[in-house]
Amino acid sequence: MDYHSPIFFGYLFGLLHVLGIAAAVHAVLTVRTAQGSIAWALSLLFIPYLTLIPYLVFGRSTFDAYIKARRHANKEMHTAIADMDWRPWIEEALAARKSTSYASLRAMPKLGRMPCLANNRVGLLINGHATFDAIFAAIREARRAVLVQFFIIHDDHIGRQLQGLLLQKASEGVEVYVLYDRVGSHALPREYVERLREGGVNVKAFATQSGWLNRFQVNFRNHRKIVVVDGVKGFIGGHNVGDEYLGGNPKLSPWRDTHVSISGPVIACLQESFAEDWFWAARELPPLILPEAYEEDGVLCQVLASGPADPYETCSLFFVESIHAANDRVWITTPYFIPDEAVFAALRLAVLRGVDVRILLPSRPDHKVVYAASSLFAFEAVRAGVKMYRYGPGFLHQKVVLVDDEITAIGSANMDNRSFRLNFEIMLLTVDKAFTSEVEQMLLDDFAQSREIDVRDSKETHRLEKLGMRVARLISPIL
Structure with missing residues (x-):
């Protein structure tokens, strides 16, 4: 066979599309989230020569x-x-059960496999x-x-x-x-x-x-x-x-x-x-x-260890429960802001309840595609009333959640699909006014060195940049 002939290339592209269709069906049947299924299935159907190998590497997310x-x-x-x-x-x-603040996290005793300890x-x-x-x-x-x-x-x-x-x-x-x-x-x-x-x-x-x-x-x-x-x-x-x-x-x-x-x-x-x-x-x-x-x-503390072998999506539900528990404020720092629908809905509802919702992100990217997707989510969060900030001095990698005056969580979990569903993560939840006050001061110092994102940032972003952000967001469920 002439490997340089159009016929050979026709067979090759045909085979790739057949494999792409098979992989797309597999994605629909196995990928955990609807967004992830759609992202993989569409890319495998239309551009299998670019996405078959990445699907082999990244796509087998359930891996029963x-x-x-x-x-x-x-x-x-x-x-x-x-x-x-x-x-x-x-x-x-x-x-631990006598704490009024911990009691506001009503799902946490069952969500965490380990108890809250004094x-x-x-x-x-x-x-x-x-x-x-x-x-x-x-x-x-x-x-x-x-x-x-x-x-x-x-x-x-x-x-x-x-x-x-x-x-x-x-x-x-x-x-x-x-x-x-x-x-x-x-x-x-x-x-x-x-x-x-x-x-x-x-x-x-x-x-x-x-x-x-x-x-x-x-x-x-x-x-x-x-x-x-x-x-x-x-x-x-x-x-x-x-x-x-x-x-x-x-x-x-x-x-x-x-x-x-x-x-x-x-x-x-x-x-x-x-x-x-x-x-x-x-x-x-x-x-x-x-x-x-x-x-x-x-101090009251609870270790929240999460991972893909959990019976439910522990990490994502932790963020949802923490945001829902907030009466006055919820401040979050994360290097990657790619929330799923449940977390984003919880943030919007918190704003509607009058909660002071702030999220601090890095101003420098360590992963450009993730940064682009995060930027688009940040613009949408600003339109929803969330106060979004970019840390100025250097790269921000900390993962911190502060709720009201007594609750904090610090650990390894990012606000993205990989932490929510694919990685083994661990967070330390604390319930204590004095420690929360220390964390508050730390975050206030961080906010003081940050720039708030506003609607003008979205308007001033070049159309080609926005296109890149939208493409990045399209594949965000599989990042």
């Missing part, structure tokens, strides 16, 4: 076999720790230096076990500092466990991991399942950031391990992010979340440590 396997692994893990007298927090959970200590860690100084100081004091989980670990200055510290603690007899996401940390050299293993550190990469097709599977990323030391100190937030998180990338510097330090009964929940992910990767439990006693007072 993986979800069933993950649920089974979670069940095995919980069975394995059933005899360990785990979750010794009945009194703390009862105390008597915790929390500390706000603003930006990378404060975060890693605190994490490294805690690890240096470790005597029994260190659990470390990040979406991204880089082999750069801060990454090698972490590596050296973990090797030191392992040499001292401390049990060290490191879990990183295989996709997020794709650039991490094998030598970095092997050196940790040779030094006695337990290291695993979080992935989906084995198999040839899963070489192309980049959904179900483990986006969580957790550090737990000796079962008594914990850290959670938006930072990964890389120099850019400390301002090392000139294009995005200064990097704006937030972490939280924690101690108290809720540390058991952080350990349990880590244990689920570690059990999936290694089919064994890491060390789980409970202190002999806790403080007698402190």
